[in-house]
Amino acid sequence: MHQNKTSDSPSILIIGTGFGGLGMAIQLKKAGFHNLTLLEKADRVGGTWRDNTYPGAACDVQSHFYSYSFEPKHDWSRKFGLQKEILGYMEHCVCKYGLSDHIRFNAEVQEATFDEARNQWAVTLANGEELKASVLITATGQLNQPAWPEIEGMERFAGKMFHSARWDHDYDLTNKRVAVIGTGASAIQFVPEIARQVKSLALFQRSAAWVLAKPDRPFRAWEQTLFKTVPGWDRLYRCLIYWKNESRALAFTKFKGLLELFxxxxxxxxxxxxxxxxxxxxxxxDYQIGCKRILISNDWYPAINQPHVNLVTAPIDRINEDGVVTRDGRHYPVDAIIFGTGFRASEFLSPMTVRGRSGVSLNQAWKDGASAFKGITVSGFPNLFILYGPNTNLAHNSIVYMLESQFRYVLSALNALKENPGSAMDVRKDRQERFSSEVQSSLTGSVWDAGCTSWYLDSNGKNTINWPGFTFMYRFATRSVNTADYRFYQNGKPGQPQTTD
Structure with a gap:
């Protein structure tokens, strides 16, 4: 399955079965690339929508636009999709497009190494098995490694402790004293849900979040019928959502004054x-709106206002056997601690080790911060394509739209490889550097450059996460591969592909 000697089509390994991996596999199959395998570390598909099952988990992009353009769903129950419904949609796509035969579950990738002599990727799984493929596509996303804070005494706590992305549904929170550490996007959703059942809630906030009302409501039956029966109605609706969301990019990048309205x-x-x-x-x-992710919720403020919810802004000093102690010496006794501390978003592809030409690891290549040409390819790592890579995240629109732009670019690259059978394409270092410096200079002066610490910034303070402008500009930039941006290698030696513009 992994090596098809009779076909000129490259064998393809895709890591991850979230929106990126599944959508890429569907587009590959549609384009006639069937020699592909998806590797999934868990026992079912869904990525972040499989992992985040906390109460109230939902999307903050409208349902009709947080789905594939080629697979519209007409019966979304609400304007903003809930976790179970989004996961169900992804499972439906697996079924409809016959992806089950291509997916290997419980197949966690430990290492991927490029073999220059054979122009192949050797991928080692956690169980020691090795797979080979001509092309490696990573679709691990930016929100798959939970970020645990380092707080002294965590191991001493005698109660229940878990991260919101690994919710313990067997633990009953009813009438319990609960501490929630972190007030980001996940906490905004689960705190109002659990506040209804707990005895007391100590909410530890490092910095407040800007929270706007969520224009959410259930769809009415007649609206769902319109989507289903009137040709083009859902297209028009998607289009309206797109431009409404897209207009916000102006506020984040060029006209920060507009954010004051928000x-x-x-x-x-x-x-x-x-x-x-x-x-x-x-x-x-106290920081400029938009510098960190803007959150949307209708029940966050009412939840905070409840008398049994205690908002604690004093920094945490340590955790002891029965609670949390803040630096001002106050002790908060609790039965359970829930971490709503987000993800290690800037640690792309961790904890995998990826080695390219000359054995250079991606960590070495990215010691000064992650960067990739068009957010997809990295110099020194031939035939490696990263979906939702560096600087392709958004603060204003749907990631699925960005992913679909990337699918098209990767398909264009595979067609270029088909014309040069057995070769490997490696993006030129100067092209990658030029692209990255353009991205970084566009980010200068944007709202994310306003001086707050956020998950958009890596440990060096560099924004390796966000795309600095309009998504239609990104789509235009990724419409097809210009082979002049790449070197093609035959048996480890540079070949001469036909250059196209």
Whole structure:
């Protein structure tokens, strides 16, 4: 299955079965590439939508646009999809496009090494098995490694402790004293849900989040019928969502003054729902709106306002056997601690080791921060294509749209490889560097450059996460591969492909 000697089509390994991996596999099959295997570390598909099953888990991009353009779903229950429904949609896609035969579950990748003599990738699984393929596509996403904080005494805690991305559904929170550490995108969704059942909730906040009202509601039956029966209606609806979301890129990059309108809106929401003056003072951020991810929720502020919810802004000093101690010496006794501390988003492809030409590891290549040509290819790593790679995240629109742009680019690359059978394409270092410096200079002066610490920045303070502009510009930039951007290697030696523009 992994090596098809009779075909000129390259054998392809895809790592991950989230929106990136599944969508890529579907497009490959449609284009006639059937010699492919998807490797999934877990026992079912879904990526971040499989892992994040915490109460209230939902998307903050509208359902009709957080789905593949080639596979519309007409019966979304709400304007913004819930976790179970999104996961169900992905499983439906696996079924419809016959991907089951191509997926290997419980196949965690430990290492991937490029063999220059054979122009092949050798991929080692956690069980020691080795697979070979001409092309390696990573679709591991940016939100798959939970970030655990380093707090002294965590191992001493005698109660229940878990991360929101690994929710323990067997543990009943009813009438328990609970600590939640972190107030990011996940906490915004699960805190209002658990606040209804817990006895008391100590919410430890390092910095407040800007929270806007979520324009969410269930779809009415007649709306779903329209989507289903009127040709082009869902296309038009998608198009309207796209341009509405896309217009926000202006505020993030060029006209930061526009964000003040959002800030005013968020403050108004907070004042409407939070009547406790002490809480209100701490729940409105002191940094520029948009510098960190803007969150949307209708029940966050009402949840904060409840008397049994204690908003703690003093830094945490340590955790002991029965609770959390803050630096001001206060002790908060709790039965359970839930970490809503997000993901190690800037550690792309970790914990895998990826080695390219001359045995150079991706970590070495990225010691000054992750970068990739068009967010997809890295110099020194031939025939490696990264989906949702460096600087392809968005703060204003749907990642699925970015992924579909990447699918097209990868297919174009595979067609270029088909014309040079047995070769490997490696992006030129100067092209990658030029692209990366353009991205970084576009980010300068953007709202993410406003001086706050956020998960958009890596340990060096470099924004390796966000795309600095419009998504239609990204789609234009990735419409097809220009082979002049690449070197083609035959048996480890540079070949001469036909250059196209």
């Amino acid at each position: 800030a005013r809106e968020a403050k108004k929401e907070a004042r409407k729902h939070v009547t406790d003056p002490g809480k209100l003072k701490h729940i409105i951020p």
